[in-house]
Amino acid sequence: MIAVIIAESEDYIKELSQKLDDEGLKIIRYTWLLKALDNLEEINPQRIYVNALDYPRHWKTLVQYTRGNFIEKKPEIFLYQIDNFGEEEREKAKCLDVKLIADVKSLRKIEQSLVMINPHTKKLILGTVSLLKNKSIVFNCEQNESVLCLKPSDLIQKAVLKKNKAISEPVLKISSISQKTLHLEML
Template sequence: MKALLIADDDIVIEKIKASLTDEGYDVITYRWLIKAMDNVEEIAPEVIVISASSYPRHWKTLVQFVQSGIGGVIPKVVLYAEREFNDDDLRKSEALHITGIFNSLDAEGLSELSDILSNRKGKDFSLIFTNPKTGAFITGNISKYENNIISFSPDCPELLSPLVESAQIPQATFKNKKSIKYIQVKILSKTIDNKRLELQVI
């Protein structure tokens, strides 16, 4: 498996590269974003990790470019953001279907990178999505996440009433204090009082 790492800071490169290597990736590193874009078709990485802190304006251009399928495969794109994104950048990352965001290079932050890449649950995750039937904004907590099955407890169960089993949620925000991941889910089951949903990541 190939991973493309784009950053312009020695410590960022060292720590993220070591984490990706531990995950089994062959890591190709670029400090210049434009040069990385020139070579992404030849590299054809499965994963791209880019430091949004190093390239605060240009990471969006890269994401749009690679999502065109120029390299024959559309890679997962993960952002490292030294500071948490503001609401505007979060909306942009969601619209661009970023695989996830992590915010630190300590052991917990790099564990979040690993979780993002492997669909494992981190600590204290929550889920946020819009009800596709009503447009209501639904928040809640995840009690369990194994084998792509999520047990979800909504903060306001009454907002789930129009949803039925097999309904799909085209985009949900899966987050904790140090990472954000965007996923698609399908409702497998729900309790009569809507206090718990079983969701499958698709």
């Protein structure tokens, strides 16, 4: 998968690039929105990330362009914004089917989630995915009790993983346990 980042802020580009690189995405960066527009059809990205702080008006042009030129498979568009992003702008983004993110860390909530059933207690294991790379998962459990009887090499047969829009039911093997953190491998 290819992701295009359009931003002037080097800090934003660096932080987002690291996050997307961890997912195994090929990343193409632009600091000029018009240059990115010129190359989008050739690149044919699956995702586009635009910093609305750098391009407060031009992001709408980019969205209209992609909607008109990508007929079969339109890329997902993510718009970075902060609290002072007006309600009217939020509504425009919503109408244009653009996903809003407040910071790079919030991408994790948008892109991946995991629910499992403890094979010993048959209870749900709830928490958050802090890393999903290749077949490795680092999962932070909400409660200590949910992992008490688990041990390395246990298999979790009942799990649902959502990554972007794809949902799968992987079999997971516990590599290690550290307090409320599970290190898992997808089999």
